[in-house]
Amino acid sequence: MKRTILFSALLAACSMTASATTPDGTVASTVIPEAQYPRVLPDGKAMFSIFAPEAKDVKIDICGRKYDMTRSPEGNWTVTTDPLVVGFHYYFAVVDGVGVIDPSSEAYYGCGRMSGGIEIPEAETEAAYYTFDPKVPHGQVRECQYFSARENAPRRCFVYTPAEYETKTDKRYPVLYLQHGMGEDERGWHQQGMMANILDNQIAAGKCEPMIVVMDYGNCGYIHGARKGEKRDDFGASFTPILLEEIIPYIDSTFRTKTDRDNRAMAGLSWGGHQTLQTTLYNLDRFAHIGSFSGALFFDPNKIREIYGGVFADAGAFNKRVKTLFLGIGSEENFGTEKISAALTQAGIDNTLYVSPGTHHEWLTWRRCLNQFLPLIFK
Amino acid sequence: MKRTILFSALLAACSMTASATTPDGTVASTVIPEAQYPRVLPDGKAMFSIFAPEAKDVKIDICGRKYDMTRSPEGNWTVTTDPLVVGFHYYFAVVDGVGVIDPSSEAYYGCGRMSGGIEIPEAETEAAYYTFDPKVPHGQVRECQYFSARENAPRRCFVYTPAEYETKTDKRYPVLYLQHGMGEDERGWHQQGMMANILDNQIAAGKCEPMIVVMDYGNCGYIHGARKGEKRDDFGASFTPILLEEIIPYIDSTFRTKTDRDNRAMAGLSWGGHQTLQTTLYNLDRFAHIGSFSGALFFDPNKIREIYGGVFADAGAFNKRVKTLFLGIGSEENFGTEKISAALTQAGIDNTLYVSPGTHHEWLTWRRCLNQFLPLIFK
Numbered sequence: 001m002k003r004t005i006l007f008s009a010l011l012a013a014c015s016m017t018a019s020a021t022t023p024d025g026t027v028a029s030t031v032i033p034e035a036q037y038p039r040v041l042p043d044g045k046a047m048f049s050i051f052a053p054e055a056k057d058v059k060i061d062i063c064g065r066k067y068d069m070t071r072s073p074e075g076n077w078t079v080t081t082d083p084l085v086v087g088f089h090y091y092f093a094v095v096d097g098v099g100v101i102d103p104s105s106e107a108y109y110g111c112g113r114m115s116g117g118i119e120i121p122e123a124e125t126e127a128a129y130y131t132f133d134p135k136v137p138h139g140q141v142r143e144c145q146y147f148s149a150r151e152n153a154p155r156r157c158f159v160y161t162p163a164e165y166e167t168k169t170d171k172r173y174p175v176l177y178l179q180h181g182m183g184e185d186e187r188g189w190h191q192q193g194m195m196a197n198i199l200d201n202q203i204a205a206g207k208c209e210p211m212i213v214v215m216d217y218g219n220c221g222y223i224h225g226a227r228k229g230e231k232r233d234d235f236g237a238s239f240t241p242i243l244l245e246e247i248i249p250y251i252d253s254t255f256r257t258k259t260d261r262d263n264r265a266m267a268g269l270s271w272g273g274h275q276t277l278q279t280t281l282y283n284l285d286r287f288a289h290i291g292s293f294s295g296a297l298f299f300d301p302n303k304i305r306e307i308y309g310g311v312f313a314d315a316g317a318f319n320k321r322v323k324t325l326f327l328g329i330g331s332e333e334n335f336g337t338e339k340i341s342a343a344l345t346q347a348g349i350d351n352t353l354y355v356s357p358g359t360h361h362e363w364l365t366w367r368r369c370l371n372q373f374l375p376l377i378f379k
Numbered sequence: 380m381k382r383t384i385l386f387s388a389l390l391a392a393c394s395m396t397a398s399a400t401t402p403d404g405t406v407a408s409t410v411i412p413e414a415q416y417p418r419v420l421p422d423g424k425a426m427f428s429i430f431a432p433e434a435k436d437v438k439i440d441i442c443g444r445k446y447d448m449t450r451s452p453e454g455n456w457t458v459t460t461d462p463l464v465v466g467f468h469y470y471f472a473v474v475d476g477v478g479v480i481d482p483s484s485e486a487y488y489g490c491g492r493m494s495g496g497i498e499i500p501e502a503e504t505e506a507a508y509y510t511f512d513p514k515v516p517h518g519q520v521r522e523c524q525y526f527s528a529r530e531n532a533p534r535r536c537f538v539y540t541p542a543e544y545e546t547k548t549d550k551r552y553p554v555l556y557l558q559h560g561m562g563e564d565e566r567g568w569h570q571q572g573m574m575a576n577i578l579d580n581q582i583a584a585g586k587c588e589p590m591i592v593v594m595d596y597g598n599c600g601y602i603h604g605a606r607k608g609e610k611r612d613d614f615g616a617s618f619t620p621i622l623l624e625e626i627i628p629y630i631d632s633t634f635r636t637k638t639d640r641d642n643r644a645m646a647g648l649s650w651g652g653h654q655t656l657q658t659t660l661y662n663l664d665r666f667a668h669i670g671s672f673s674g675a676l677f678f679d680p681n682k683i684r685e686i687y688g689g690v691f692a693d694a695g696a697f698n699k700r701v702k703t704l705f706l707g708i709g710s711e712e713n714f715g716t717e718k719i720s721a722a723l724t725q726a727g728i729d730n731t732l733y734v735s736p737g738t739h740h741e742w743l744t745w746r747r748c749l750n751q752f753l754p755l756i757f758k
Contacts, residue, residue, distance in 0.1 A: 032492050033564070034601040054476030056435070093479075097433030100472075100479035107486035107493040113411050114486040114493075132533045134526035140538075141522040145575070147513035154511045159519075166633060169548045185412070196524070222413040254545060 030088075030119045035104035044083040044120050048093070050102060051076050055095050060102075062091035062118070085332075086122045087364025088192050090115040108192055112183040112222045117192065122364075129201055130194035130367050136204035137163030141190050146250045150242055157247065158186055159255065160196055160213040162203050172256045174263035174378040175212045176289075177243065178370075179272030182236075182296075185221040189213075189370075192363045198371055208374035212255055216247050220271050236271060240279045244286065262323065265377045267291025269366040274298070281308040289324035289377040293369035294333055294361055301343030315348030324376045325351040328369030330359035352376060409467075409498045414483035423462040423499050427472070429481060430455050434474050439481075441470035441497070464711075465501045466743025467571050469494040487571055491562040491601045496571065501743075508580055509573035509746050515583035516542030520569050525629045529621055536626065537565055538634065539575055539592040541582050551635045553642035553757040554591045555668075556622065557749075558651030561615075561675075564600040568592075571742045577750055587753035591634055595626055599650050615650060619658045623665065641702065644756045646670025648745040653677070660687040668703035668756040672748035673712055673740055680715075680722030694727030703755045704730040707748030709738035731755060 025039035025047060037049040048060045048067075053075025060067045060079055069077035090110045092099035101107055105116035121127060132138075139162045148155045165173065178195065180188040189195045195213060202208040220236030252259050264287050268276040273295020280287040305313040312318060325344070329337035341353035354372045359365040404418035404426060416428040427439045427446075432454025439446045439458055448456035469489045471478035480486055484495035500506060511517075518541045527534045544552065557574065559567040568574045574592060581587040599615030631638050643666050647655040652674020659666040684692040691697060704723070708716035720732035733751045738744040 032488075032601075034491075050477070052475070052477040054436075056475065057433075095477045095479065096431070096435065096475045098429070098431040098474050098479070098482075100474065100477075100482065101486070101493060103477075103479065103492050105493070107480070109411075112413075113482050114480060114484070132524055132526075134533070138524050142519040143522070143569070143575075144519050145511055145517050147511075154513070190522070196522075222411075 028118050029121070030106050030117050031104050032106055037104050038102070038118055040118075040120055041080070044086065045080050046084055046118055046120065047078065047080045048102065049076060049078045049104075050093055050095075052095060057094075057096055059094040060091060061094050061099060063089055066094065084120045085358070085360055085362070085364075086120050086126075087359060087362050087367075088117060088119050089362060090117055092116060109185045109187050109221070110183055110192070129371050130197045131201075132197050133201055133204075136200050138200050139163050139165070139196060139203070141196050144250075144254070146246070148242060148246050150238075150246060155217065155242075155246075156186060157214055157216040157251075158190055159215075159251070160190075160199055161255070162199065162210040162212075164203075164210055165212075165256070169256075172258045173210060173212045174258050174265070175214060175251060175255075176265040176267065176374075176377065177214050177216070177247070179218050179266070179268030179275055180215070180221070181268075181270030181272050181294075182220050183222065186215045186217045188363075189215045193370070194367055195370060198367060198374070202371070202374050209378040211374075211378060212251070212257060214247065214251055216243070218268070218272055218275055220275070236275055237278070239275055243279060244283060248286070261286055261288045263288075263378060265289030265291065265324070267293065267326070267370070267373055268295070269293040269369070270361065271296050277308065281311045284311070284321055288322060290322060291324070291326040291328070291369070291373045291377075292337075293328045293366045293373075294330060294335055295327065295337065296335070297337070297340055299340065301339050304343050304347045304349075312344065312347055312349050319348070319350045322350075323379075324373075325349065326354065326369075326373045326376060327351055328354040328356065328365070328372060330356045330361060330365035332358065332360045333365070335361075407497050408500070409485050409496050410483050411485055416483050417481070417497055419497075419499055420459070423465065424459050425463055425497055425499065426457065426459045427481065428455060428457045428483075429472055429474075431474060436473075436475055438473040439470060440473050440478060442468055445473065463499045464737070464739055464741070464743075465499050465505075466738060466741050466746075467496060467498050468741060469496055471495060488564045488566050488600070489562055489571070508750050509576045510580075511576050512580055512583075515579050517579050518542050518544070518575060518582070520575050523629075523633070525625070527621060527625050529617075529625060534596065534621075534625075535565060536593055536595040536630075537569055538594075538630070539569075539578055540634070541578065541589040541591075543582075543589055544591075544635070548635075551637045552589060552591045553637050553644070554593060554630060554634075555644040555646065555753075555756065556593050556595070556626070558597045558618075558645070558647030558654055559594070559600070560647070560649030560651050560673075561599050562601065565594045565596045567742075568594045572749070573746055574749060577746060577753070581750070581753050588757040590753075590757060591630070591636060593626065593630055595622070597647070597651055597654055599654070615654055616657070618654055622658060623662060627665070640665055640667045642667075642757060644668030644670065644703070646672065646705070646749070646752055647674070648672040648748070649740065650675050656687065660690045663690070663700055667701060669701060670703070670705040670707070670748070670752045670756075671716075672707045672745045672752075673709060673714055674706065674716070675714070676716070676719055678719065680718050683722050683726045683728075691723065691726055691728050698727070698729045701729075702758075703752075704728065705733065705748075705752050705755060706730055707733040707735065707744070707751060709735045709740060709744035711737065711739045712744070714740075 025041040058069040058077040069079040107114040108117040273292035356368040404420040437448040437456040448458040486493040487496040652671035
């Protein structure tokens with residue numbers, strides 16, 4: 001058999017994309033193997049390159065702006081952006097009006113669909129807490145399938161177990177339920193959020209308790225705002241009973257968990273923050289630690305005593321019962337989180353406010369929030 | 380805060396894609412949440428729909444053929460294909476000449492990049508062995524990061540552990556190292572190959588031994604055929620020492636494995652089949668079970684006694700040493716596997732040939748091969 005024929009056969013179903021090599025910048029950490037673009041320059045500008053000889057217009061849509069690309073005579077389209085904010089950004093190539101994943105990019109579930117992504121790196125010292133460290137023991141992220149009677153279908157969750165879980169086979173662990181945002185899914189915290197590295201590094205340094213982290217799908221991973229027949233106010237509300245009646249029992253029967261409320265936390269980002277408060281504040285018999293990262297919180301600071309079934313009306317009782325109430329936000333967001341925290345404080349409710357300097361409604365804010373939240377819980 | 384403003388903020392970085400609903404066929408199992416296309420008709424035809432009002436030409440590239448799509452006045456492009464072969468197919472939307480992932484599709488690593496994919500379902504009875512069964516216990520697929528000194532970088536593998544691994548904490552398990560093909564990566568066997576369902580179902584039925592399955596990156600996941608400075612003959616050859624010196628020791632020190640050769644198998648599909656023979660036949664002190672699924676095998680059947688360092692020269696010794704030698708192939712491929720099997724048999728080498736009826740060089744062939752291979756090993 002001729003080797004060239006075989007290679008052709010192996011690739012029969014596959015299209016190819018050309019990619020050029022230039023000495024500029026560093027290839028982004030978010031590309032597929034051997035891709036040479038996108039690249040990141042030291043000042044945070046990103047260079048994109050897409051081979052599209054037949055297209056008449058190609059743009060890069062990133063950080064709320066569309067950049068026109070320039071065509072070379074051979075049909076290679078390139079552009080260098082303005083300096084971008086550090087952290088992880090979803091982005092799309094727009095080919096003659098169609099938003100698509102840059103063929104050089106890894107794919108990430110965000111924006112209610114698979115999306116391109118690029119990491120604009122921070123300084124190494126800033127990024128250390130979410131960077132893989134060869135010197136520390138590494139936990140595992142386990143993909144688990146289980147059957148949901150409520151949905152009459154299999155569901156999937158990801159479960160982080162700390163490195164020592166493999167060897168300390170008599171030890172039981174507290175559990176954090178950690179939710180993604182709107183338009184995202186159960187992959188986000190591990191893939192974009194770097195949660196495994198954050199946990200590994202904190203556990204190794206003794207900064208947080210070794211714990212199990214469960215990441216499931218919040219039923220809010222599409223961007224049209226609601227399923228057919230679902231009111232906008234109910235968006236993702238179907239998740240709470242699935243969590244309480246199916247996921248928690250599944251986790252507690254499959255893993256060596258501590259099952260009391262003091263050892264159960266829930267946190268989420270953006271819409272997942274909304275879901276976290278909706279879930280935990282009505283079920284404080286199940287949760288003692290609560291985190292909202294850039295939470296989509298709709299409550300009126302003037303009605304603190306009435307909202308969530310009046311749970312904040314008796315501050316003394318609340319503070320005794322809830323061990324952690326954490327509110328995080330990026331400084332460049334405008335979600336009103338600081339006002340909510342201040343109103344809670346004024347009403348006597350113990351809470352921790354964290355403002356991430358210089359970051360937007362994006363994953364770098366949420367990595368930092370997780371990093372701040374972990375040391376507070378299960379103490 | 381106005382809810383509408385918040386929703387806008389949440390979606391600021393995201394483009395949207397319109398999708399229409401029709402009563403035709405069934406939405407493919409391989410779409411993102413809430414997508415209505417692609418759909419599969421009972422006769423195996425697939426219907427695609429892409430909203431691209433500004434594009435001048437949109438095609439679907441699937442199963443070696445490009446289908447022209449037709450534009451509606453609103454700019455929605457649709458096409459219905461001819462009946463497609465059952466099983467999983469990579470595919471691309473071609474927008475004005477650029478091959479991209481259909482915005483409605485989940486993304487799969489294949490073709491050396493992230494690709495679209497569609498499952499053309501078999502009859503339920505045919506598909507049962509790789510379908511999630513709520514009635515059987517389910518194993519887990521663990522994503523593990525480890526540091527490779529050879530590559531001076533973190534690497535990732537996926538490790539299937541059977542359901543009973545969680546409870547039989549004194550039991551040790553045999554290990555199958557299972558490789559993807561060229562242009563694919565360590566995700567393929569789990570995501571496209573349905574390996575967890577196959578294992579769960581076989582273990583529950585007592586058809587195969589409970590085992591650990593390790594899926595790592597074969598360093599052949601890009602489609603240009605070789606890394607810079609790498610000869611085509613060496614493509615992916617860097618994987619063998621990583622497997623022997625780093626992955627196997629990592630697995631044996633992290634999981635409760637049986638570490639003798641009788642309890643270690645290796646199998647791979649396509650280029651992974653080539654890598655499997657290259658790895659195992661020169662290291663029979665480490666492996667006793669060998670599987671090649673549509674293997675890219677380059678040996679001359681007339682030189683059986685000479686190839687692989689003469690390992691086949693002494694058939695008696697080989698048959699005593701190698702407990703399983705399995706060669707699988709799809710009936711619609713033309714890889715010469717039957718001739719190789721016949722030549723081996725003629726040379727006195729025990730081997731099992733499996734020909735998958737009606738399937739091509741695609742994942743349905745490899746799911747079937749795995750299903751045939753598993754009951755043979757570790758007995």
